[in-house]
Amino acid sequence: MPFPDPESLAWDAASGLLPAIVQDADTLRVLMLGYMDRAALQTTRETGKVSFYSRSRQQAWTKGETSGNFLTLVSMQADCDDDTLLVLARPQGPTCHLDRTSCFADAPGSFLAELDQLVQRRDLERPAGSYTTSLFEGGIRRIAQKVGEEGVETALAAVAEGDDALSGEAADLIFHLLVLLRARGLSLEAALSVLRERHRTD
Structure with a gap:
């Protein structure tokens, strides 16, 4: 499974939090944007469920931990500056809290x-x-x-x-x-x- 080297990522330049864009691995529809710290990245790799760090709650969270609508990791890569992550995942139900497929209402996909x-x-x-x-x-x-x-x-x-x-x-x-x-x-x-x-x- 493609996965970035945590030590190669620009954590310091991003104050320890990297934006993570999540796409449906099959339709390529953009599902959501979250933020990952080192712990969220490690949890995602270890569990296969996409996890983040909540800036508003100041705590770690795994997408789907309350709703059951997990994002199952397929692959992840960093951009050319190593300060943004692109996550391919398979959603187990709606991603958006409004019960929509994507947090972006009209996000294109296949x-x-x-x-x-x-x-x-x-x-x-x-x-x-x-x-x-x-x-x-x-x-x-x-x-x-x-x-x-x-x-x-x-x-x-x-x-x-x-x-x-x-x-x-x-x-x-x-x-x-x-x-x-x-x-x-x-x-x-x-x-x-x-x-x-x-x-x-x-």
């Missing part, structure tokens, strides 16, 4: 990653009446058939229909592809990692 997370929940929970549930319960062959059908319809729309039709068919194809990946135990990230590797070697 909708495709959010959709992939929704597909994962549908696979795990299988709510009745859900179209996604019906796809999973139809089995891998049926899902694969749907991807094939949507692929053909997307190609036909590209050569014979307008932009709106093509956009609609492309959306259908992407959605069913996410379901197919999940049905095989994979995720959007599995495909993206291949694309990243190809990009590096292209």
